[in-house]
Amino acid sequence: MNPYSAAVATALKPRRRLHLWIPLLLVWVLLVPFILLLAPLVFVACLIAKVDPFQGVAVYWQIFDALRGLRVEVDDPGARIRVH
């Protein structure tokens, strides 16, 4: 199961703060037309590079899927960054 959302929070002290919650499902829906447009190009590129395009897509999908659970947190006096 792919991750549903990504959260990025940065706080550059003392003032600037940025809190992003990205619904990845919505991003996927928005990207579908572009993916469909680019699919033939990717297919041709894979054939030129002698790579199985379906295997390539599957591997990238698995990498995206594996991002679930990735967490990076940095607390520094100058900044605080969280990526979930």
Added chain:
Amino acid sequence: MNENRKRILEMLAAGKINADDAERLLAALDKEPSPAASGGDTESLPRTWPKYLRVMVESEEGHVGQGPSKVNVRVPFQLLRAGVRLTSIIPPHARVKVNDALHQQGIDLDLSELKPENLEDLIYQLKELTVDIDDKSSKVRVFCE
């Protein structure tokens, strides 16, 4: 010879792990109860696989020297598996170049031999991995969970 033991020795022979790693893995294997001793076969043994690699760093002085800083990273092992699968779609000519570059750096590793199934035992044994470094001003902890 036990299959796991054989795999570790093969990884050592292939240069994928060094002698210390092999010794640690073999010692970990010895700690495991054997299937015969437990009265069951290998398939029936519950194996708990580590899911994440954790790296925690605490430093009393941050990089700007203004105060303490902390880093907490959790990397899913699934990402490692997917990364290894990525090697399977590297074009053959690029793979040769990567192998040559690795060889020039003194790493005799053939990317085509890197397969996800070879990782499983290594990841399983990593569950006992713990690295603790206590310095005057910083602490580093690496472990699996």
